[in-house]
Every structure is written in C-alpha cells, then in structure tokens.
Amino acid sequence: MTMKINLTINNHPKTFIIDPSELLIDVLRREGYVSVKRGCDEGTCGACVVLLNGKAVKSCILLAAQAHEGTITTIEGVGTRDQPHPLQLAFVDEGAIQCGFCIPGILLSAKALLDKTLSPTKEEVKIALDGNLCRCTGYSGQIKAVLKAAAVMRGDKK
Ligand code: FES
Numbered sequence: 115m116t117m118k119i120n121l122t123i124n125n126h127p128k129t130f131i132i133d134p135s136e137l138l139i140d141v142l143r144r145e146g147y148v149s150v151k152r153g154c155d156e157g158t159c160g161a162c163v164v165l166l167n168g169k170a171v172k173s174c175i176l177l178a179a180q181a182h183e184g185t186i187t188t189i190e191g192v193g194t195r196d197q198p199h200p201l202q203l204a205f206v207d208e209g210a211i212q213c214g215f216c217i218p219g220i221l222l223s224a225k226a227l228l229d230k231t232l233s234p235t236k237e238e239v240k241i242a243l244d245g246n247l248c249r250c251t252g253y254s255g256q257i258k259a260v261l262k263a264a265a266v267m268r269g270d271k272k
C-alpha cells in the first residue's frame with residue numbers, strides 16, 4: 115500500500131508517493147535532501163533535525179505521513195554559497211565546525227530559536243542545542259556562534 119503526501123520543502127511544493135511506514139528522514143534523503151544526516155537513528159543525536167512548521171524535529175523518529183501538508187526546512191533551504199545565513203557565517207567565524215556531520219541539524223535547531231527571538235540568553239541557546247550532539251568540535255564555539263549570529267541579525271554586530 116502507498117499513500118500520497120504533500121509537503122512544502124524549502125518553499126517549494128512537493129508531492130511524494132510513500133509507504134505509510136516510511137520515516138521522514140528516508141523520504142527526504144531519497145528525494146535529494148542529503149543534508150539530513152542519519153546518525154543514531156533513535157532520536158538521540160540530532161543529526162537528522164529538520165524544521166517542521168518552524169519547529170526543530172528529529173526526522174528519524176517521525177513518520178513522513180505525520181508531516182503531510184507540513185512546511186519543512188532543510189539546510190539546503192538556508193542561505194546560499196554566495197549569501198550564507200548569518201548563522202552559517204558565525205559558525206565559520208567562530209571555528210565551530212570540524213567534520214560538519216552534525217552541523218545541518220545544529221544550524222536548524224539554532225534557526226528555530228532565532229526565528230523566535232533574536233535576543234536569546236546563553237542558557238536558551240544551550241537548551242535549543244540540547245538535542246544535538248557534536249563529537250568533534252565541542253559546544254562552546256557553537257554557542258558563541260549562535261549568540262553572534264543573533265547579534266548580527268539584531269544589527270548590533272557586523
Ligand atoms: S539520526 Fe535522528 S536523532 Fe540521531
């Protein structure tokens with residue numbers, strides 16, 4: 115049995131035929147959104163985070179069918195090579211990236227926070243990134259980068 119789902123991904127309307135038991139991560143990766151990484155596959159590491167209706171969700175523990183009619187953002191839809199998002203620039207500036215495997219998920223969790231407030235406290239940044247594990251960079255640069263991006267987006271910093 116198959117079913118049809120409608121999604122808006124990175125501002126583009128999409129229709130996919132899926133198996134009702136398929137996970138959102140599998141549908142997204144099959145359709146070319148390979149920034150959505152498979153890490154633990156059990157909702158722990160955050161490598162598979164996407165924004166669903168503005169909220170950071172772990173796509174390895176969500177059925178694609180549950181996202182039907184939803185709006186999804188993956189990192190393919192955030193910034194471009196020529197015009198990176200302030201978060202992307204800040205992560206580079208702060209040296210907050212090593213292998214990069216965790217970074218799409220971390221950026222999206224951070225984006226969900228900054229979409230709500232451009233004046234987050236350090237504690238709020240820590241909470242927003244709490245579900246994202248990074249095995250190689252450590253978190254202090256990443257937290258600093260989120261705070262810096264917020265300041266840039268507020269216009270307090272270049
Ligand atoms: S792969 Fe989804 S949380 Fe780790």
Ligand code: FES
Nearest residue numbers: 213214216248249
């Ligand atoms: S940069 Fe390598 S896991 Fe985070």
